[in-house]
Amino acid sequence: MIGSNVFTLLTELLGDFGIVLIIIILLSNQEVFKQMLLKQEIKLKEKIILSLIFGGLGILATYTAVDYRGALANTREAAVIIGGLLGGFHVGIFSGLIAGIHRIILDPTGVTSLPCGIATIIGGIVAGYLYKISEPENRWKYGCMAGILIVSFNMLLVLIMSKPFDLALDIVKTIIFPMQIINTVGIVIILKITQNMYEEREINAAKQAELALGIADKTLPYFLNPSEKSFEEICEIIRQYVKSDEVILTDRSNIISTTGSFKKEEEKTLEILIREKFNNIVKDEIYYFDYLPDVCCKTLVSAPLMEKNEIIGLIILGYKKKEKLTYTETVLLQRLSKLISTQLELVKIEQLKRTASRSEIRALQSQINPHFLFNALNTIVSFVRTDSDKARDLIISLSDFFRYNLESSFNLITLKEEIGHVKSYFNLEQARFGSKIDIEYHIKGNQDILMPMLIIQPLIENSVKHGTKNKKRREVNIKITTEDIDSVNTKVTVEDDGIGINQDIIEKIKNNRMKEKHVGLINVHRRLLNIYGEGLTIERLEKGTRISFVINHNKNLAFIEAGERYELLNN
Numbered sequence: 273m274i275g276s277n278v279f280t281l282l283t284e285l286l287g288d289f290g291i292v293l294i295i296i297i298l299l300s301n302q303e304v305f306k307q308m309l310l311k312q313e314i315k316l317k318e319k320i321i322l323s324l325i326f327g328g329l330g331i332l333a334t335y336t337a338v339d340y341r342g343a344l345a346n347t348r349e350a351a352v353i354i355g356g357l358l359g360g361f362h363v364g365i366f367s368g369l370i371a372g373i374h375r376i377i378l379d380p381t382g383v384t385s386l387p388c389g390i391a392t393i394i395g396g397i398v399a400g401y402l403y404k405i406s407e408p409e410n411r412w413k414y415g416c417m418a419g420i421l422i423v424s425f426n427m428l429l430v431l432i433m434s435k436p437f438d439l440a441l442d443i444v445k446t447i448i449f450p451m452q453i454i455n456t457v458g459i460v461i462i463l464k465i466t467q468n469m470y471e472e473r474e475i476n477a478a479k480q481a482e483l484a485l486g487i488a489d490k491t492l493p494y495f496l497n498p499s500e501k502s503f504e505e506i507c508e509i510i511r512q513y514v515k516s517d518e519v520i521l522t523d524r525s526n527i528i529s530t531t532g533s534f535k536k537e538e539e540k541t542l543e544i545l546i547r548e549k550f551n552n553i554v555k556d557e558i559y560y561f562d563y564l565p566d567v568c569c570k571t572l573v574s575a576p577l578m579e580k581n582e583i584i585g586l587i588i589l590g591y592k593k594k595e596k597l598t599y600t601e602t603v604l605l606q607r608l609s610k611l612i613s614t615q616l617e618l619v620k621i622e623q624l625k626r627t628a629s630r631s632e633i634r635a636l637q638s639q640i641n642p643h644f645l646f647n648a649l650n651t652i653v654s655f656v657r658t659d660s661d662k663a664r665d666l667i668i669s670l671s672d673f674f675r676y677n678l679e680s681s682f683n684l685i686t687l688k689e690e691i692g693h694v695k696s697y698f699n700l701e702q703a704r705f706g707s708k709i710d711i712e713y714h715i716k717g718n719q720d721i722l723m724p725m726l727i728i729q730p731l732i733e734n735s736v737k738h739g740t741k742n743k744k745r746r747e748v749n750i751k752i753t754t755e756d757i758d759s760v761n762t763k764v765t766v767e768d769d770g771i772g773i774n775q776d777i778i779e780k781i782k783n784n785r786m787k788e789k790h791v792g793l794i795n796v797h798r799r800l801l802n803i804y805g806e807g808l809t810i811e812r813l814e815k816g817t818r819i820s821f822v823i824n825h826n827k828n829l830a831f832i833e834a835g836e837r838y839e840l841l842n843n
Contacts, residue, residue, distance in 0.1 A: 281345050281450040284338040289347045289458045291336060292329055296354070296462055299325070314360060323366035326355025330371025330392065334378060341439060342383040343430070345447040348375065349395045349422045350455040354462050356399025357406070357415050364403065368396020383439060387429030395422040409471075412463035419456035423448065480604050484656065487513050488611055488649045495615040503529035510587075514604065518569055518590030521577075521612075522546055528585070538567045546586065553583055558602055571595040575609035577616065587612055607656060611649070614670055651704045666703050672696040684828060687754060687762065688719040694729050694752070701736050708747045709736055717756035722828045724799050728752065730792040731766040731819050739770035760825040769816040778810045796821075803827055 329351035337346035356364020372392035434440035494502035569590035655663040739748025797807035
């Protein structure tokens with residue numbers, strides 16, 4: 273008799289679970305629901321929504337339950353456990369409370385109402401805790417364990433709390449096996465579905481990183497040599513990668529370049545539209561042009577190009593048909609706008625180089641070379657997928673780095689500003705090399721004393737460059753020290769424990785005979801000589817190199833008052 277009842281309950285519970293499964297599958301295909309589940313940090317509003325969803329599924333399971341002698345065999349625990357394992361601790365608690373309290377209120381005098389309600393609430397708490405200690409890829413294992421334990425705990429409470437005992441024992445013998453099978457298998461199935469969502473996200477993130485890196489690699493030479501033709505090539509490269517029908521780059525009011533499918537009249541019409549809608553564009557958000565004039569594209573979607581926290585232009589993707597970007601495509605467009613914003617800094621560098629002297633060009637090239645930029649962009653792209661906050665910090669560091677280098681090379685700046693530039697540079701290099709490089713700042717004395725710019729950073733770059741080439745050591749440690757010698761002199765020292773500089777190079781720099789290979793060091797040495805009469809003091813240590821120089825406040829004043837202009841690199 274019990275065997276027949278067990279089989280009947282098993283088949284009926286399977287139908288009960290099927291309803292829950294269908295609802296969750298339908299929800300999982302909704303982009304909003306996907307994103308709520310896939311976020312590492314879920315907002316309060318989203319927690320409330322998830323709690324209501326999974327608590328509601330628990331209530332639904334109660335109403336569709338199979339009645340056996342006053343007990344309701346159901347998949348309520350499964351709904352609550354899934355909610356906790358997907359939404360976190362608070363979702364588990366509140367969905368458990370919703371479904372558990374409802375079970376008690378629905379039939380307060382029922383033979384199993386109280387133990388089932390308590391077990392449901394405990395199931396939500398346990399699932400929320402398991403969320404904290406598990407990873408998305410193995411969460412189904414914890415779900416399987418939770419399903420077995422909570423159903424067993426539920427049956428134990430029935431035996432302890434339900435009267436008469438003979439009735440409670442018969443209920444437990446009959447429903448424990450079907451409930452454990454259906455609840456546990458159901459939990460595993462649904463968590464496997466969500467695991468596939470996580471894996472899909474990782475695959476998409478990897479594809480985005482590959483796309484962004486490919487775009488950066490292909491467009492970099494054109495950004496370094498800006499012209500009308502090069503911007504057309506940039507648009508075409510982007511179009512091919514993102515598979516749109518058109519790519520448009522604009523400033524605040526005019527079209528800079530397109531991939532060429534618009535007629536002149538259409539471009540003028542679009543420029544009018546851009547001027548009208550420009551103020552509607554919001555930082556870090558995409559914007560669909562809701563009204564399109566009679567042009568070849570039926571969909572235009574844009575993302576802002578930023579400079580100093582201000583929108584300076586747009587990148588616009590055009591489609592000949594009505595389109596709605598997927599979440600993945602939306603994120604790619606946002607990241608693409610940040611990438612282009614950074615690369616546009618190179619345009620300013622190129623403009624500066626066109627008006628600079630030959631010596632300035634050589635020095636800027638030694639400080640900002642394409643390899644450094646490419647490595648920095650490569651590092652940022654890798655963090656886009658794994659640590660978006662870190663990626664944003666690195667983008668800020670890269671922007672600060674370029675902005676600093678665009679300042680007039682004849683200006684004197686404060687020691688504090690120069691140290692800030694060093695930190696921007698080192699943040700980018702440390703993100704690339706990780707634990708292979710480290711830096712210590714021992715900054716004392718007058719931080720407002722003036723000095724020529726791009727003095728300390730090339731010394732740090734030299735330590736990083738040669739330190740990371742040392743295969744015998746795992747890491748290079750750098751130390752920057754500043755201290756006042758007296759009221760007018762401040763000493764700056766950069767020390768590392770790398771491979772050490774050759775004595776021959778020290779002598780060549782001292783005698784002003786150094787050639788192109790170590791242009792950074794000779795550049796710094798000569799510029800210091802121009803202002804202070806003394807250049808770099810370079811010492812080869814037992815392990816590493818120590819380089820120091822002295823900033824003299826009075827000579828700074830004399831330099832400014834005389835209106836002298838020093839070059840970045842003497843010829």
